[in-house]
Amino acid sequence: MSRPRTSRHRRCGSVGGAEPAAARRNCRKGMTWITPPRSGASTTASTPATSFPDLAFAVEDVVAGGDKVVARVRFTGTQNGAFAGMPPTGKSVDVALIDIMRYADDGLVQEHWGVLDAMAMMQQLGALPG
Numbered sequence: 001m002s003r004p005r006t007s008r009h010r011r012c013g014s015v016g017g018a019e020p021a022a023a024r025r026n027c028r029k030g031m032t033w034i035t036p037p038r039s040g041a042s043t044t045a046s047t048p049a050t051s052f053p054d055l056a057f058a059v060e061d062v063v064a065g066g067d068k069v070v071a072r073v074r075f076t077g078t079q080n081g082a083f084a085g086m087p088p089t090g091k092s093v094d095v096a097l098i099d100i101m102r103y104a105d106d107g108l109v110q111e112h113w114g115v116l117d118a119m120a121m122m123q124q125l126g127a128l129p130g
Helices: 006-011 020-026 118-125
Strands: 056-065 068-078 092-103 109-116
Touching: 092 118
Parallel strands: none
Antiparallel strands: 056 068, 068 092, 092 109
């Protein structure tokens, strides 16, 4: 399997026959830790870019097989913005991520699973003992 182009991943595609607008809502287009609210709802959730303005991602491994690609990624950054109900701590994090993406024949991502070592992150931020 050839490696999919990143730009096609960002576009995403129809999910389960859904209309394009629904597909855009259902396909993860980047790293978000809290799902945006439905129309009319409000939230105080922040994105990684606002909570960790110096965030960086380093891809450490990529494995492809069949219609899936798995990436082992390292996330680093300094919490200089509110995050998960915590005020800015100024503490740095170095956290492991695993992303699995399933691609359709047209090269668009149809499903995405992401796992973040949230316990390690909260320990590094001082929210949990460790």
